[in-house]
Amino acid sequence: MISKAKIDSFLENKKLAIAGVSRDPRKFSHIVYQDLKKRGYDVAPVNHMADNISGDQSYKSVRELPEEVKHLLILTPRKETDAVLRDAINKGITNIWVQQMSETADTIRIAKEFNVELIYKKCIYMFAEPVSGVHKFHRTLVRLFGRLPK
Numbered sequence: 001m002i003s004k005a006k007i008d009s010f011l012e013n014k015k016l017a018i019a020g021v022s023r024d025p026r027k028f029s030h031i032v033y034q035d036l037k038k039r040g041y042d043v044a045p046v047n048h049m050a051d052n053i054s055g056d057q058s059y060k061s062v063r064e065l066p067e068e069v070k071h072l073l074i075l076t077p078r079k080e081t082d083a084v085l086r087d088a089i090n091k092g093i094t095n096i097w098v099q100q101m102s103e104t105a106d107t108i109r110i111a112k113e114f115n116v117e118l119i120y121k122k123c124i125y126m127f128a129e130p131v132s133g134v135h136k137f138h139r140t141l142v143r144l145f146g147r148l149p150k
Contacts, residue, residue, distance in 0.1 A: 002119050004149045007127050010071060010097055010119055014041050017069045017093075019062055019084045020076035020102075021045035021053050029075040030054075032099075032124065039128060044069055046084075062087040071095045073124060074102055082106050089114045097124060122149075 022030045033053065036043050045053040048060050059065055062072065062084055072093050074084050081102050088096055089110070097119040098107055111118035125135040126142070142148045 013071050016071035017044040018073045019046040074098045
């Protein structure tokens, strides 16, 4: 069970990396990256094909991230998620959020095996304040039906 305390703990650290950030500003991963920056997060983008994202230094892999990065949001396609997760574990990153729809059955097993604080099957937009628009409405519905983490 993913607790609200685990989600809050992940989000209170304002320095994190995002694996899978697209160079295309219309793609979800790029929008998340830009939105988190606007919300005050110090975000390091990871994209194996980009030296920079919107003028910011991008890292080719999680292995290249600075040592001080201890939180990772994974926004990769499922087929890439487990490799990114293993790279993060090998790097010593153990606070990881896998955006809903990016996880596999192995993702969860790997995380348990290595005692990773894993958040999965959750959309970061439901919790990264300020929550607005359709995500605010969706969060209200989820709360009404008792499915919001406590």
